[in-house]
Amino acid sequence: MGSESLKSRTRDDYKFHLEYRTRWSDNDMYSHMNNSVYYYLFDSVVNAYLIQHCALHPPTSPQIGLVVHSHCDYFAPVEFPAVVGLALRVNKLGKSSVTYEIGVFERGQSPVRAVGEFVHVFVDRETRKPAALGMADTLKDGLSKIAVDKSKL
Template identity: 65%
Template sequence: MASLQDLKARRREDYPYILDYRTRWNDNDMYDHMNNSVYNFLFDSVVNDYLMKHCNLHPPTSEEHPLAAHLHTDFFSSIAYPAVAELGLRVNKLGKSSVTYEIGLFEQGSPGIKAVGEFVHVWVQRATQKPGPTGMSDGLRKGLEKIYKGPGSSSSSASPRGSKL
C-alpha cells in the first residue's frame, strides 16, 4: 500500500470506478459520524458491485468466488448522515489467485478524501474452497485489469460510474 502521505493526496480521478452511496441515519454512531464498521461494509459493497457488473461474478452460482483475506482502513476525516459517499475502486496488485483492491471514500461536494481501504481477495474454486491450479479465470482477470493501477499500468482510463446502493 502507498504511504499515508500519498493516500491523503488521492483524488477521485485516481480511481477508475466510482459508486455512490447515500448514507442512512443508522450508519451514524453515538459520536455523530459514520461508524467504522460501515466503512468495511461499503468497501465490500463497491468491490462486489464491480465484480458482478464487470467480471461476470454471480455469487450463488459462479464456479469461483472470493474469500476476504485482509482488510485495512486508514481514516483521515469523518462523514455522516445525510451525506452521499463516493467510493472509488482500483486494483493495486493482481496475482495468480489474489487481488489487492484500494478503495477511496469521498464525500460528495467535499474536496478531500475521508478514508482509504485496502481489501485483499483470494479467489477459490467453489467445489474445493482452494485456489484453482491456473488461478483466477481469464474473464475475471480481464475485468480486474480494467481498473488496475499498480506497477506497469497506464495512467489513463475511463471512470465508469456504478449504480446507487
C-alpha cells in the same frame, strides 16, 4: 504506503465509482459513520464491480472471492445525511489474488475521507482452494481494466 500519500488521493486516482447515500443508522454515538459501515461499503463497491464488469455471479460462479486481509486509514469523518463516493482501483493483480484500494469521498468535497484496502483470494467454490490456473479469465480481464499499472500485471 504512507498516510500522507493516501491523503493526497483524488477521485481521478480511481477508475470505478459508486455512490452511497448514508443512512441515519450508519452513524455511531459520536455522530459520524461507524467504522463497520466503511467495511460494508468496501465489500459493496468491490462486489458491484465484480458483478457488473467481471461476470461474477456470487450464488453460482465456480470461483468465489475470500477476503484474506482488509484495513482502513481514516482521515476525516463522514456523517448522515452525506452522500459518499466510493472509488475503486486494483493495486495488485496476482494469479489467484487481487488487492483493491477504495477511496471514500464526500459528494461536493475534494479531500479523501478514508482509504481502505481489501484483498480477495479467488478459490474454487467447492474445495475452497485456488484453481491450478488461477482466477478465471473473465475475472482477471475485468480486474485488469481498473488496475493502476497494467505493465506490472
